[in-house]
Amino acid sequence: MKRVTGAALCALLAGGVAFSANAETKLTIATVNNGDMIRMQKLTDDFTSKNPDISLEWVTLEENTLRQRVTTDIATKGGQYDIMTIGTYEVPIWAEKGWLAPLDNLGADYDTDDIMPAIRSAVSNDGKLYAAPFYAESSMMMYRTDLFEKAGITINGRLTWDQTLDIAKKLHDPDNGVYGICLRGKAGWGENMALITTMGNAYGARLFDENWNPTFDSPEWKNALDMYVEILGKYGPPGATSNGFNENLSLFNSGKCGMWIDATVAASFVSNPKESTVADKVGFTEAPCAETCTGANWLWAWNLGIPTGSQKVEAAQKFIAWATSKDYLELVASKEGWANVPPGTRMSLYENPKYLEAAPFADETLLAIDSADPINSTMKPKPYVGVQFAAIPEFQGIGTTVGQQFSAALAGSSTVEDALAAAQSGTDRTMRKAGYY
Amino acid sequence: MENKQTPLGHIGFSIFAWIVGLLIFFPIFWMVLTSFKTELEAVSIPPSFISFDWTLENYAEVQARSDYFRFAMNSVILSVGSTLVGLLFAVPCAWAMAFNPTKRTKDALLWMLSTKMMPPVGVLVPIYLVFRDWGLLDTRFGLIMVLFLMNLPIMVWMLYTYFKEIPSDILEAARMDGATLPKEIIFVLLPMAVPGIASTMLLNIILAWNEAFWTLNLTTADAAPLTAFIASYSSPEGLFWSKLSAASTLAVAPILIIGWFSQKQLVRGLTFGAVK
Numbered sequence: 238m239k240r241v242t243g244a245a246l247c248a249l250l251a252g253g254v255a256f257s258a259n260a261e262t263k264l265t266i267a268t269v270n271n272g273d274m275i276r277m278q279k280l281t282d283d284f285t286s287k288n289p290d291i292s293l294e295w296v297t298l299e300e301n302t303l304r305q306r307v308t309t310d311i312a313t314k315g316g317q318y319d320i321m322t323i324g325t326y327e328v329p330i331w332a333e334k335g336w337l338a339p340l341d342n343l344g345a346d347y348d349t350d351d352i353m354p355a356i357r358s359a360v361s362n363d364g365k366l367y368a369a370p371f372y373a374e375s376s377m378m379m380y381r382t383d384l385f386e387k388a389g390i391t392i393n394g395r396l397t398w399d400q401t402l403d404i405a406k407k408l409h410d411p412d413n414g415v416y417g418i419c420l421r422g423k424a425g426w427g428e429n430m431a432l433i434t435t436m437g438n439a440y441g442a443r444l445f446d447e448n449w450n451p452t453f454d455s456p457e458w459k460n461a462l463d464m465y466v467e468i469l470g471k472y473g474p475p476g477a478t479s480n481g482f483n484e485n486l487s488l489f490n491s492g493k494c495g496m497w498i499d500a501t502v503a504a505s506f507v508s509n510p511k512e513s514t515v516a517d518k519v520g521f522t523e524a525p526c527a528e529t530c531t532g533a534n535w536l537w538a539w540n541l542g543i544p545t546g547s548q549k550v551e552a553a554q555k556f557i558a559w560a561t562s563k564d565y566l567e568l569v570a571s572k573e574g575w576a577n578v579p580p581g582t583r584m585s586l587y588e589n590p591k592y593l594e595a596a597p598f599a600d601e602t603l604l605a606i607d608s609a610d611p612i613n614s615t616m617k618p619k620p621y622v623g624v625q626f627a628a629i630p631e632f633q634g635i636g637t638t639v640g641q642q643f644s645a646a647l648a649g650s651s652t653v654e655d656a657l658a659a660a661q662s663g664t665d666r667t668m669r670k671a672g673y674y
Numbered sequence: 675m676e677n678k679q680t681p682l683g684h685i686g687f688s689i690f691a692w693i694v695g696l697l698i699f700f701p702i703f704w705m706v707l708t709s710f711k712t713e714l715e716a717v718s719i720p721p722s723f724i725s726f727d728w729t730l731e732n733y734a735e736v737q738a739r740s741d742y743f744r745f746a747m748n749s750v751i752l753s754v755g756s757t758l759v760g761l762l763f764a765v766p767c768a769w770a771m772a773f774n775p776t777k778r779t780k781d782a783l784l785w786m787l788s789t790k791m792m793p794p795v796g797v798l799v800p801i802y803l804v805f806r807d808w809g810l811l812d813t814r815f816g817l818i819m820v821l822f823l824m825n826l827p828i829m830v831w832m833l834y835t836y837f838k839e840i841p842s843d844i845l846e847a848a849r850m851d852g853a854t855l856p857k858e859i860i861f862v863l864l865p866m867a868v869p870g871i872a873s874t875m876l877l878n879i880i881l882a883w884n885e886a887f888w889t890l891n892l893t894t895a896d897a898a899p900l901t902a903f904i905a906s907y908s909s910p911e912g913l914f915w916s917k918l919s920a921a922s923t924l925a926v927a928p929i930l931i932i933g934w935f936s937q938k939q940l941v942r943g944l945t946f947g948a949v950k
Contacts, residue, residue, distance in 0.1 A: 265894055270909045275739065294895045297906035302890055309798065309891065315806045317894045482911055487717035490913075502911055512714055512913060 261292040262552045267307050268322040269539065270297050272505075273372050273579040276569060277560055283568055284559045291552050300427075307544075311336045316546040319553045323368060325359040325538050325611070329628045332362035338543040338550050339365040343558040351563065351583050356538050359611045359622075368542035369561040373581030374502045375605035376435060376524050376534040377598075383518040384408050384415065384495050396525045398439065398464050401496070405472035408495030417472030419494035420465070423481040424644035426636025431535055431625040432498065433643055435524065437461040438532025443615040444627050449673040451664035453639070453657045460527070462653045466646050478648045490514060498524050500537070501605055504598035505576060521601040523608075532614035534605045535625035538582065581606050631671050635664050702926070709733070709919035716915040732920035740903055742924055749899035749928075751814055752889070753882035756821035757829075757875050763822075764829035764874070769859055771830070772837035773845060783834065786827040794824075794887045805892055812894045820892065821882045828881070829874055836870030837863070873939045876932070883929045900925040 268274045278295050285292065296318070298306060307321045311331065323331070331337045343349070343366075349357070352370060360368045378396070385391070388407045396404075405417030421429045434444065442457035452458065469477050474488055482499055486506055489497045490513040497503070510516040524534040541560060543553045559565060566586055569578045575595035578586065580602055586592050587603045596602075614624040621627035626636060639660040646656035668674065708716050710728045736742070771779050801820070802811075810816030840863065848862040864871065886901040893902060904925050907918040933940065 267894075270906055270914065271911050278739070296894050296898070296902075298890070298902070299905045299908035300910040302905050306891060309802055313799065313802055313806055315802065315811055317811055483909070483913065486913065487719075490714065491718055493719070500911060506912060514714070 261290050262549050263292045263294055264319040264549060264553055264556055265294045265296060265317065266320040266322075266541075266556075267296045267298065267303060267318045269300050269303055271539075272577075274322065274539075276573060276577065276579075277371075277565075280565075280568060280572060284556060287559075288552075288555060291555065293556070311544045311546065314544075314546040316544070316548070318544060319547040319549045320541050320543055320556060322371070322539055323542050325356075325536065325540065326623065326626050326628055326632070328360045328368045328540060328542065329362055329622055330630055331542070332365075332367035336545055337367040338545050338547070338553075339367055340369055340543070340554060340557060341365065342551070342554050343369070347558050347562060348585075351585050353582060353584055353606055355536055355606060355610055356582055359536065359538060360540050368540035369557045370538040370540045370582040371561055372502070372579035373536070373538035373606055374500045375536055375581070375602070375609045376432070376499060377501050377504070377601050377605045378496055378498045378522045378524055379489065379503060379507055380496045380520050380522065381408075381492075381494070381515060381518055382520040383515075385520070392520075392522055395523050395530060398436065398468070398525045398527045401525045402464065402468050402472075405468055405496065409472040411475075414493055415495055416474040416488075416493055417495050418468055419474060419480065419485040419488050419497045420469045420477070421481055421485065421499065422469060422473070422477035422644060422647055423479055423484070424637065424640040425481075426626060426633050426640060428481050428640060429644055429647075430636045430640040431537075433461065433465055433640075434625040435533055435535050436465055436527070438615050438624065439525065439527040439529060440464075441528040441616040443617055443619045445619060445621060445668075447618055447620055449620055449668055451661055451668065453661040453664065457528070458657055459653065462643060462646060462657060464527075465643070466653055470647055470649070478644050501598070501602040502580065504602065505580075505596070508597065521598045523601065523605060529616045530608070531616055532609075532624050534609050536606065536609035536611055537625075631667055635667055638663050702930075705919045706923050708916050709923045711916050713913040713916050716919070717913060732916045733924070735917055736907070736920045736924065740906065740921075742903065745898060745900045745903040745925075746928065748814065748897055749883055749901075749925075752817050752821060752897075752899050753879045755814070755818040756825065756882045757878040759818060759822045760826055760829045760878060761871070761875065764826060764833050765859065765864070765871075767830050768833035768837050769863060771834050772840075773842050783831065786830060790824075790827055798891060801888075802891070811892060812897050814897045817889060817892055817897055817899075820888045821885060824885070824888070825878050825881055829878055832874040832877065833867070833870060836867050836874075840866050869939060869942060872936075873942060876936050876940050880929055880933065 268278075274297070278297075281293050303322065304327075307318060307323065308327075309315070310317045311321070328337070349366060353373065356370045356373045357366070360366060360370055378401075385404075385408075388404075390404055390407065401418070407417075408415065409417035421432045423429060437443070437458055440457045440461040442455055442461055443452055446452055474480065474493060480488070482503070485494065485497055485499060486503060488494050489503075489507055492515050497507075504519075504521060507513050507519050508516050513519075523530075526533045541557045543550055543557070547553060561582065563583060563585060566578045566583065570591070575589075575592045578592060580586070580596070580599075587599060593599050609624050611622050611624050611628075621629060623632075626632050642651070642656040642659045642663075645651040646653050651659070707723075709732055710730070711722070711726055712729055712731070715722055715726045771783065805811045805816055808816075810819075844866070845858055845862055848858050853862065883900070886905075889899050889901045890905060893899070904918070904921050907914060907921040
């Protein structure tokens with residue numbers, strides 16, 4: 238009996254050893270917490286059933302923590318992650334530094350040409366894809382159709398910022414809890430600066446001239462910032478300096494904003510009756526222009542990239558190919574409906590009648606993403622890549638400092654002139670120190 | 675000293691204490707309340723206080739999305755582990771400083787405390803590199819070491835304050851009776867300092883439990899504690915307050931319960947030697 242038990246134990250142990258020898262490749266994926274990413278986590282059974290030798294470990298983090306965490310890891314080649322969720326700001330910088338593995342084995346049926354050209358160029362370096370876009374966004378205007386109707390306002394063609402100011406004036410009714418316009422006021426390179434830089438582009442400004450000199454002392458920047466401070470300061474909600482995407486989303490969804498210019502991804506939230514009290518009263522149109530429409534709306538994408546420190550590049554590419562494929566869009570549609578498909582990355586999605594029917598904001602989103610070009614986003618020539626940012630390592634710091642100056646101008650604790658002068662001198666100092674001139 | 679407080683003064687003082695207490699408690703109360711709201715109700719203006727549709731869907735969602743118990747277990751291991759390792763070093767250190775002080779003891783104590791004044795992000799990259807080279811990234815052992823070293827100055831300070839209150843004559847008597855140094859510390863000093871050690875342990879467990887810089891930066895999945903669990907519910911684009919509140923409530927619940935039951939020791943430990 239003892240012998241039998243011993244043999245059984247041995248067999249079990251051997252089985253265990255054999256099992257562990259066949260161990261799966263575990264991919265650790267760092268990601269942000271947003272609806273599309275969470276949906277992907279829920280649908281990964283589809284991937285693991287097709288690839289039983291690969292298991293997935295998700296590390297979901299808050300955006301700023303994620304950025305700090307993955308930057309530390311990739312810069313030190315820590316090798317903690319096999320796949321990282323990174324923005325269009327990081328991709329060109331990290332690819333240039335050799336921190337990202339090129340995605341050259343995504344499979345024959347991946348159809349790279351189907352990726353929106355603007356997005357593809359934002360995540361490529363020297364013609365090679367260094368990250369695959371998971372979802373993309375531009376910026377556009379969301380407005381309350383009922384309030385527009387009541388005020389007798391109709392939109393004919395693309396609005397200018399001057400027209401937007403007039404509309405904000407008409408809609409502004411704080412006594413009844415409606416503010417003319419909601420815009421980002423919270424300081425940060427990805428917060429107020431994203432919007433203000435697109436306003437600057439529309440007014441003919443640029444962040445740097447051809448020789449990398451900052452241009453905040455130009456009249457174009459003055460016009461843009463004057464407009465921003467006037468429209469949001471006079472016709473925005475109180476305490477606008479602490480409002481970012483989510484705060485404005487809350488305000489808009491509770492019926493407090495006449496207009497809101499922000500990420501196209503907001504469209505699905507504001508028109509979702511489960512989240513929004515004004516879901517059936519929202520219209521969409523392009524972000525306003527001024528001197529030009531070039532660069533008047535931003536371009537951003539969350540992408541999946543593989544750090545060169547990863548030992549599991551092949552398995553990681555398999556996962557990325559799955560998560561950013563056309564089949565994945567079909568999978569989401571079959572489980573969660575077409576309105577919940579990650580938007581903005583594939584042209585074929587915008588030719589799909591089922592998607593166009595389910596997403597009333599699809600046309601405007603496509604128009605916005607299509608018109609945003611990270612290379613040609615300013616009226617005058619510029620040396621950097623990016624619409625609402627400059628893809629250089631120094632920009633995060635510069636953007637946040639300048640964002641604080643502009644936020645101070647909005648709060649009234651400094652003037653527009655002082656804010657621009659401080660932005661100019663601070664940026665000049667940083668660029669000089671960094672050796673640009 | 676005779677208590678000269680008038681009844682009116684006493685009532686006034688009690689009201690003031692209650693107001694301060696409620697102010698401190700309010701954010702926790704609001705967090706718990708928000709965890710039972712829908713995302714839309716969580717951000718509605720004006721906020722609804724009690725009259726909303728109470729829901730448990732946030733807790734269900736959090737349970738479905740994350741393995742709470744794995745994070746919680748890591749939190750327990752890290753906080754208790756770092757505290758126990760800390761005690762091993764802090765007790766002898768505090769003993770030496772309390773009973774055999776030198777000219778430089780005060781300076782050494784102050785220097786130890788001054789290490790707490792450096793912003794941790796200043797040493798993130800060097801420590802990250804050390805962790806990478808020693809294979810400590812995302813390991814509980816590595817994190818226990820960091821948390822223990824981080825809290826060591828506070829442990830030494832607290833224990834030192836305690837030990838100072840114990841008459842050195844008792845230890846001397848033990849020595850006269852032939853007790854060796856380890857016996858003196860283990861059988862004479864420690865039993866007398868149990869309340870002090872208990873409150874030091876409790877405070878350090880709380881500090882390690884709540885530590886959110888190193889635990890986020892040095893872990894990915896295997897060693898990630900509840901701080902990483904909470905951080906995963908903040909969203910850059912989309913409403914998240916009620917789910918984040920549910921995650922936070924689950925994360926603070928264990929430490930809140932421990933704190934509640936041990937508040938007497940905790941208050942005693944924190945105020946020991948402060949009022950004479």
